[in-house]
Amino acid sequence: MTTLLTNIREQQPLVLNVANLVTMQRVADAINVLGASPLMTDEVAEAEELVAIADAVVLNTGTLSEARWPLFVAVGQAANRQHKPVVLDPVAVGMPYRAQFVTRLLEMITVDVIRGNAAEIGWFAGVTVAGQGIDAHETDAHVANAVNAAQQTGATIVQTGVIDVITDGQSTRQVTTNSLLLAVNVGAGDMLSGMVGAFVAVTDDYLLAGETAAQVLGQAGEQATAQGPNQPGTFVATLFDALYQMAQAEVIA
Numbered sequence: 710m711t712t713l714l715t716n717i718r719e720q721q722p723l724v725l726n727v728a729n730l731v732t733m734q735r736v737a738d739a740i741n742v743l744g745a746s747p748l749m750t751d752e753v754a755e756a757e758e759l760v761a762i763a764d765a766v767v768l769n770t771g772t773l774s775e776a777r778w779p780l781f782v783a784v785g786q787a788a789n790r791q792h793k794p795v796v797l798d799p800v801a802v803g804m805p806y807r808a809q810f811v812t813r814l815l816e817m818i819t820v821d822v823i824r825g826n827a828a829e830i831g832w833f834a835g836v837t838v839a840g841q842g843i844d845a846h847e848t849d850a851h852v853a854n855a856v857n858a859a860q861q862t863g864a865t866i867v868q869t870g871v872i873d874v875i876t877d878g879q880s881t882r883q884v885t886t887n888s889l890l891l892a893v894n895v896g897a898g899d900m901l902s903g904m905v906g907a908f909v910a911v912t913d914d915y916l917l918a919g920e921t922a923a924q925v926l927g928q929a930g931e932q933a934t935a936q937g938p939n940q941p942g943t944f945v946a947t948l949f950d951a952l953y954q955m956a957q958a959e960v961i962a
């Protein structure tokens with residue numbers, strides 16, 4: 710069965726990232742082990758030419774700043790002009806400075822997919838979901854918030870948590886993998902947003918792309934957690950091994 714993983718391995722899409730400064734190596738590695746090609750940029754002068762060679766763009770506001778504002782706008786607008794899919798990871802968007810930054814950004818660019826935790830996606834739905842900084846403190850799936858956020862923004866939503874909810878505002882999918890080490894791993898969400906970039910680069914079905922990316926990472930997380938349930942350090946290496954092996958097999962169990 711040809712899967713999107715097959716498409717990624719065959720097409721080797723280039724995923725351009727305006728990454729955060731904390732987890733960019735992890736994001737690059739996650740994109741790479743799938744068979745796609747990561748590229749990170751921090752220079753507004755190269756936005757147009759890099760978007761031209763990209764198959765998707767990922768904007769991560771984890772370490773945003775006024776200095777980086779022109780970069781986010783230039784890369785996002787170039788992607789819109791060149792019809793390249795845009796994924797937004799709105800890290801800790803519930804915080805006031807970040808909220809106004811993302812509000813301004815969405816007045817300047819169109820995003821196709823938003824990948825965030827329940828607290829971050831809740832913000833787009835106008836709902837406060839318990840969280841602190843980069844994390845969401847919830848056990849509920851918050852399906853309604855994800856649907857509302859999709860309808861408010863026009864983007865496909867990939868809301869991660871104890872249950873991942875993927876929706877375009879009309880159809881809703883759920884991914885119910887359970888990997889606690891993934892949940893506590895700093896960067897797992899950023900990695901997933903980068904992976905979503907690789908998947909939307911090879912299909913126009915962003916609902917399927919988001920669902921597949923969440924399924925692949927969730928399953929790899931379960932495999933890695935099983936190999937070392939109390940070893941968050943080893944977990945990261947094992948997670949990349951599992952992602953690579955799944956991509957090589959082009960099969961999602």
Ligand SMILES: Nc1ncnc2c1ncn2[C@@H]1O[C@H](COP(=O)(O)OP(=O)(O)O)[C@@H](O)[C@H]1O
Nearest residue numbers: 826843844869870871887888891892897898926
């Ligand atoms: N409570 C949880 N139980 C199991 N998996 C989780 C839980 N919370 C998040 N995950 C998984 O961890 C990964 C990162 O999601 P999340 O932590 O929500 O993003 P972020 O790191 O941006 O906050 C996703 O694959 C998600 O399915």
Ligand SMILES: Cc1ncsc1CCOP(=O)(O)O
Nearest residue numbers: 729731771895896897898899
């Ligand atoms: C700790 C931190 N601070 C700014 S970005 C970042 C990483 C967030 O990673 P994730 O959203 O995947 O948990």
Ligand SMILES: [Mg+2]
Nearest residue numbers: 800843898899
């Ligand atoms: Mg995050």
